[in-house]
Amino acid sequence: MRIPKHVGIIPDGNRRWAQDKGMGKDKGYENGLDPGIESYRQLRDLGVEEVTFYGFTTDNTRRPSYQTESFTKACIEAANRLLDEGASLLVIGNSDSKMFPKELLPYTTRTKEKPGQIRANLLVNYGWYWDLNTLANAKGVNKNNIHNNIQSNDVSRLDLIIRWGGRRRLSGFLPVQSIYADFYVVDDYWPDFNKNHINEALAWYDQQDITLGG
C-alpha cells in the first residue's frame, strides 16, 4: 500500500457534535483531544512521516469568547499531549497576536522527536493571509521557492487531507501545501473519530493516480 508522507487533519464538527448531544457548542473541543492523539498514533504506526492538525484560525477567533477560550484550551492540551508522546512538535500561527496562547510560544520552533515518533504540526491562530504575507517582504522569490518564503515553510507539501464533519472545503488550510493534495471527507464529526476513518481514507488514497499536475 502506498502511504502518504504527510497527512493533514481538519477536525471539524466539534460544535455540531456537542449540539447533537444537547451540550453547549464549546463542549465539543475537549472531546476532540482523544481523537487527536489516537489519529497521531495511528498515522505514525502506518508509516506516515508528518501530520498537521488544523487547530484554530484567526477567522475563528471572531466567535464568542466562551468558544474561543474552549478551543484555545483544547489546543494547549493537544500540544502537551503530542509533546508527551514525543512528537517533533511545531506550533504555527500568528504569535504576535494576543489570541495566540503564550503557553505555546516555546513550540513555535520545532522540538526534537523521540525515537520512533514523527513530525506533528499544530496550526494555532493560523491565517492563510498571514501565511502568504511574508512573500511580500521576501527577496528573490521565484516559482521554485514560494514554499520556502511563506511563514509555514517548515511544513511540507501535503499528500492527503482528511476532513471530518462532512464539509468539502479547505477553509484556508495551508493553501500552498494543499495545491496537489488529495482530499478525503469523513461525514462523521471529529469527536466520533474511529480508526476506520483513517483506514478508509488511506485505502482510497492508495487508488489515486498522483501526477503533481504533470
Add this chain to the structure above:
Amino acid sequence: MRIPKHVGIIPDGNRRWAQDKGMGKDKGYENGLDPGIESYRQLRDLGVEEVTFYGFTTDNTRRPSYQTESFTKACIEAANRLLDEGASLLVIGNSDSKMFPKELLPYTTRTKEKPGQIRANLLVNYGWYWDLNTLANAKGVNKNNIHNNIQSNDVSRLDLIIRWGGRRRLSGFLPVQSIYADFYVVDDYWPDFNKNHINEALAWYDQQDITLGG
C-alpha cells in the same frame, strides 16, 4: 435556491475518456468543447455571475507535444466560442512564455459582455506559482489585499468548484480564490458532461452552510 456567484470548472478526464473509446489521448480535448459552452450557458441561465474554466497549466506543458498541441488548440477554440456567445472573456496565464498561444493575447484584458451574458475566465498556461509570484514585487501587501496583488486579481473568490473525472484535488487551481470554496466532484469524465451534473452540484451547494472561515 441559493445560487453561487462564481463557479470554477475543472474539466478533467479528457485523456481517460479518449483511451476508454480506443482513441489517442489527444482526442479527448475536442470533445470537451461542447460541454464547455453548454456549461457556460447553463450556469448563466441559472443566475451565476462568473465562471472560470481550468484550461491548461504550465505543469501540463511538460506532456508530449501531440497532447500539448491538442489542448492548446482546444483552448483557442473554447475562447472563440465564448466570445461568439458574448461572454466577458478574460484569458489568464503566463503570456510571456512561448507556450501561451498568441491567438489569445488580445483577451488577456477582459472583453465587454453582450447583454444577458456573464464573466468567463479561461486559465491558459496558468501556474499557481506564477499567480502568487507578483506578491513578491508588490508594495504594501497586507492581509486584506493579497487577492488584489496576485496575477489573477480580476478573478473573484470562488463559491463552488466542480471537478469532473473523479479526482478530489485542486491541482493548483487558483489557490487564493479557492480558500473558502465548496468542492464538488463528478465521477464522469468531462466529455460525458450533462446538465444533471451541474444541477446536482448546485443542489448540494444549496445545502451547505457558508461561514467563510468564521
